[in-house]
Amino acid sequence: MTTVQIDWKNLGFSYVKTDLRYVSRWKDGAWDDGTLTEDNLVHISEGSTALHYGQQCFEGMKAYRCADGSINLFRPDQNAARMHRSCDRLLMPRVPTEKFIDAVRQVVLANEHFIPPYGSGGSLYLRPYVIGVGDNLGVRSAPEFLFSVFCVPVGAYFKGGLAPSNFTTSSFDRAAPHGTGAAKVGGNYAASLLPGHEAKERGFADCIYLDPLTHTKIEEVGAANFFAITRDGRFVTPRSPSILESITKYSLLDIARDRLGMQVEEGDVYIDRLDDYVEAGACGTAAVITPIGGIEHEGRFHVFHSETEVGPITRRLYDELVGIQTGDREAPAGWIVKVR
Template identity: 80%
Template sequence: MDTQGIDWQNLGFSYIKTDLRYVSHWKDGAWDGGTLTEDNKVHISEGSTALHYGQQCFEGLKAYRGQDGSINLFRPDQNAARMRRSCARLLMPALPTETFIEACRQVVLANERFIPPYGSGGALYLRPYIIGVGDNIGVRSAPEFMFSVFCIPVGSYFKGGLTPANFIISGYDRAAPNGTGAAKVGGNYAASLLPNHEAKERDFADCIYLDPATHTKIEEVGAANFFAISRDGTRFITPKSPSILESITKYSLLEIARDRLGLEVEEGDVFIDQLNQYSEAGACGTAAVITPIGGIQNGETFHVFHSETEVGPVTRALYDELVGIQYSTRPAPEGWVVKVQ
């Protein structure tokens, strides 16, 4: 593909075929050495467990073109660790952290021409995944596995970038208590398609899921984590639950809020009937980065936080610090940025 035709300022979040992707196979108890390939089609057995029983997991991370021209991978060790946890939950072989990061590094370098330029607001999104493959039909762990990493240049996940969006409380559950909510597996996202569709039909950006046990506490915002700022502007609060996927962006914001903004930080319950305790709220994740939440529709009640049109001051400060770290305009905490050479 000729990158001359890419509108870097208006990328959005859509698939674009890039030059090369990394592929490795697990068989007879070990991963092979891996290779880069131009083929963006996956060729697997019709009996693959990924197709029939959902034995697969994935990750998402980004490479950024720094202000100084360098290429930054943001906290890939944390993605590697989360993928290992997902693999353990689905009885799949995990990759060593070093192998995971090296695969990402190779894909970034092989597709460097697709990294959006500094100042465009874009990044190179990497999608690592592991799927169960091989001839099989029974409900069991696969005899073979495939690991791959591909990449696409992306802009904002939600239309408008850092502008407030409105969300609606869903009557559906994202995950079951003691289920796979804390793992990044495809089944959780398949279950979200209908709630997301219904939310958008009502002109909301996405839906918000409550805890599956009591339906009284906020857990996730679509495919992103939730955070809020206390009414006095001194505390950063985010939900804590065994069915929430632990967002690397969220935990980065927790540290930024505490260490750079001087806020108290708390992981705990965020009750849906106590939203008036918060002055600001947002959704955060690798794809969305931060999306300020303007308001939440809960039944017949619509609660507005800071504003439906303007970003709150704490949310803006958190965003500026996080993005500054990712693009090398602000100093990064130790180990947060891996320079791709």
């Protein structure tokens, strides 16, 4: 077992080798039982479809240490369901929900000493993935597949944690109109590297992607979903077939409606109507919530609530969500799975 010497209060979002990860292989129509291994290197055929044709998908989720020492998983069934959709889109075999959750539990328990302490603001990030492997050359689905889960202790995704960040719109598209935008596949993220780099070179946290058909509507914020609060107190978030459906976003939508008593809407969020919104944020498993201070678009910089202070509704949404995840607030039925 690795001796853990980690500065929990200053964790970033970067790779840390933990002790064990789960690996299972699909061959001849079935998944094997899977096993835990110390080896953090993936050994696959040079002809693997994951390498040449992008046949792979992944998930992101977290385990949280609670005040009583127990460990929470947040809505793992939803991660399993989203991975099913991604696998279906890329012609890969589904990992059964029970197998998926069991693999995640095994990895969490095997690396429990890497879970940041309660109150540190950190969590144990889990990365399940499925890749096409085996000897292959032509453009076709792989003869074999690998399912794996590894974990890394993490802090805030964006520097500063729950502090406003500024973004700029990009002329690049994150995904094609009828492509793989709704699936969590690596190609979407590869396409985002250059525009994200250019935004950061200009001093922004990341870029805003507009809809690929008309470039008039907000779709995603880097690798996160977008939400905004209207002047009359409605929670609004984009809806599009090329957006990856965020489990965090839909959780916030439920919280806004059921706990904050807000009217909620999924629909078009036009980039030229930012004045309609008094608060905005990026949300996702990695970022949780990152308040958006302002957005630059075509030379104009729009500020929402503040570039330095978190808006009151965004703060309430964050506190409620994190409270549920860490066990400090009662969770809606089925949202929390106890690891132990």
